[in-house]
Amino acid sequence: MTKRRQFLAALVAKAGAENVLTDPGDCLPYGLDNSGMQGLPVAVVFATSAAQVSHIVHLCRDHQIAIVPRGRGSGTSGGAVVLGDAIVLSSERMNRILEINRADRYCRVEPGVLNGDLQSALARHGFFWPPDPSSADYCTVGGNLAYNSAGPRAVKYGTPRENTLGLSVVIGNGNILECGVRTTKGVVGYDLTRLFVGSEGTLGFITAATLRITPLAKEKRSLRALYTSIEAATQAVTRIMGQPDTPCALEFMDATCVRLLREANPDLLPARTRAILIIDLDGSPAAVDAATDRVARYAKHEDLLRLNTARNQAESQQLWSARKALSPRLREIAPGKLNEDVVVPVSRLPDLIHGLDALAQRHALCIANFGHAGNGNIHVNLLYDPADASQSAAATRCLDDVLKLVLSLGGTLSGEHGVGTQKRDFIHRELGTDVLAAMRDIKYCLDPDNIMNPGKMLPENPA
Ligand SMILES: Cc1cc2nc3c(=O)[nH]c(=O)nc-3n(C[C@H](O)[C@H](O)[C@H](O)COP(=O)(O)OP(=O)(O)OC[C@H]3O[C@@H](n4cnc5c(N)ncnc54)[C@H](O)[C@@H]3O)c2cc1C
Numbered sequence: 001m002t003k004r005r006q007f008l009a010a011l012v013a014k015a016g017a018e019n020v021l022t023d024p025g026d027c028l029p030y031g032l033d034n035s036g037m038q039g040l041p042v043a044v045v046f047a048t049s050a051a052q053v054s055h056i057v058h059l060c061r062d063h064q065i066a067i068v069p070r071g072r073g074s075g076t077s078g079g080a081v082v083l084g085d086a087i088v089l090s091s092e093r094m095n096r097i098l099e100i101n102r103a104d105r106y107c108r109v110e111p112g113v114l115n116g117d118l119q120s121a122l123a124r125h126g127f128f129w130p131p132d133p134s135s136a137d138y139c140t141v142g143g144n145l146a147y148n149s150a151g152p153r154a155v156k157y158g159t160p161r162e163n164t165l166g167l168s169v170v171i172g173n174g175n176i177l178e179c180g181v182r183t184t185k186g187v188v189g190y191d192l193t194r195l196f197v198g199s200e201g202t203l204g205f206i207t208a209a210t211l212r213i214t215p216l217a218k219e220k221r222s223l224r225a226l227y228t229s230i231e232a233a234t235q236a237v238t239r240i241m242g243q244p245d246t247p248c249a250l251e252f253m254d255a256t257c258v259r260l261l262r263e264a265n266p267d268l269l270p271a272r273t274r275a276i277l278i279i280d281l282d283g284s285p286a287a288v289d290a291a292t293d294r295v296a297r298y299a300k301h302e303d304l305l306r307l308n309t310a311r312n313q314a315e316s317q318q319l320w321s322a323r324k325a326l327s328p329r330l331r332e333i334a335p336g337k338l339n340e341d342v343v344v345p346v347s348r349l350p351d352l353i354h355g356l357d358a359l360a361q362r363h364a365l366c367i368a369n370f371g372h373a374g375n376g377n378i379h380v381n382l383l384y385d386p387a388d389a390s391q392s393a394a395a396t397r398c399l400d401d402v403l404k405l406v407l408s409l410g411g412t413l414s415g416e417h418g419v420g421t422q423k424r425d426f427i428h429r430e431l432g433t434d435v436l437a438a439m440r441d442i443k444y445c446l447d448p449d450n451i452m453n454p455g456k457m458l459p460e461n462p463a
């Protein structure tokens with residue numbers, strides 16, 4: 001028997017034949033994610049318990065086969081893509097909500113629970129889990145934790161890092177770690193929970209999570225401000241974030257986004273619109289009324305074209321319609337798109353948007369900017385035609401300048417999409433040699449044979 005066959009036979013014995021795929025045709029769909037990259041796993045294993053995962057990790061260590069943890073493959077930076085000889089360890093079948101405990105303000109879930117399913121279950125109890133990526137209906141809590149994924153609500157309620165109390169993780173040496181707490185306070189030991197959140201499957205496979213839950217607000221109100229200048233919108237963001245009524249969403253779209261939307265639907269927005277803010281506020285009805293008035297005052301500017309307030313759910317959906325139409329529109333018009341999700345301090349947003357406009361002109365590229373302005377998190381979309389060699393080269397050069405700009409403004413290279421393979425070779429610019437060396441040491445302690453998602457997040461060559 002060849003070594004590969006021995007490995008597969010042992011895998012079936014440890015995981016159960018019903019939990020293993022080996023036919024290349026069955027395995028292929030598990031080798032890719034939304035980055036567009038594709039690999040072919042040696043096998044796909046469906047995780048069923050921490051003990052089973054531990055056996056698989058030991059086996060993979062013995063055979064020096066890598067493990068790629070996988071939720072639903074909706075990630076955009078290549079974290080779940082198979083590189084080289086690797087099995088995919090899928091959380092698809094570990095999808096139970098184990099407990100919802102309102103009094104203690106937590107729920108316990110397996111990693112394969114879809115974010116949207118968890119929100120529906122919690123809503124029946126009057127609660128929610130704050131992380132709200134727009135892919136909620138088809139991404140898993142495990143993927144959310146591994147990428148620290150979030151959405152508009154992060155501005156008020158935080159990301160998975162602020163909303164995870166504890167984890168069960170099978171680390172790269174095969175040990176099962178139970179870290180964190182089931183209380184809303186706790187200080188004993190190093191905060192391994194926070195270390196695992198955002199570690200992109202490079203340290204271990206999450207088999208369960210204790211998540212902090214929050215009561216749903218009684219009232220929600222949406223405002224939409226249309227401006228005739230970008231400066232007016234970005235200055236309004238800094239004013240709104242500088243006062244005490246924190247919005248539960250503060251979204252921004254620039255002039256290019258407005259133009260592209262109007263080209264598809266001229267009636268969607270007035271012709272003079274150059275920038276849009278969408279602001280959601282939540283709380284008790286009386287508090288929301290007062291906060292809406294105050295925030296509306298901070299949104300004012302001589303370049304404010306129109307300020308709409310939604311009084312009900314239907315009107316709110318109407319105000320959000322331009323924002324929701326944007327991602328499909330960008331996919332429609334651009335054959336090639338480099339989609340960065342950079343973050344700068346909110347006070348530097350005007351400088352970021354101004355700098356991005358200058359880069360678009362210098363590289364003769366169309367750049368569409370939108371995103372979670374309340375966190376300073378902007379999705380910078382470099383639109384180009386990959387069939388045109390000069391445009392592709394311009395996009396690569398422009399990306400380099402975008403990242404330099406972000407770091408020069410005190411920002412960070414990714415707010416929610418993660419590093420994966422796509423940003424791996426850039427992170428040394430942000431972290432520096434000493435921090436990268438410390439990260440390698442931690443990785444070595446927990447995963448001595450480098451079998452957990454190798455080639456992701458950490459650059460191959462420290463230099
Ligand atoms: C249309 C669309 C909209 C999106 N909108 C948003 C958004 O608003 N905000 C946002 O942040 N992201 C967004 N994303 C990106 C993506 O949905 C998120 O990153 C999501 O958290 C990935 O979840 P997943 O289950 O698909 O994970 P995968 O893509 O399968 O995996 C993501 C990473 O997590 C690791 N991983 C998965 N499960 C485990 C586990 N159990 N243990 C350890 N590591 C694990 C993988 O190895 C990989 O590194 C969007 C994607 C799409 C396609």
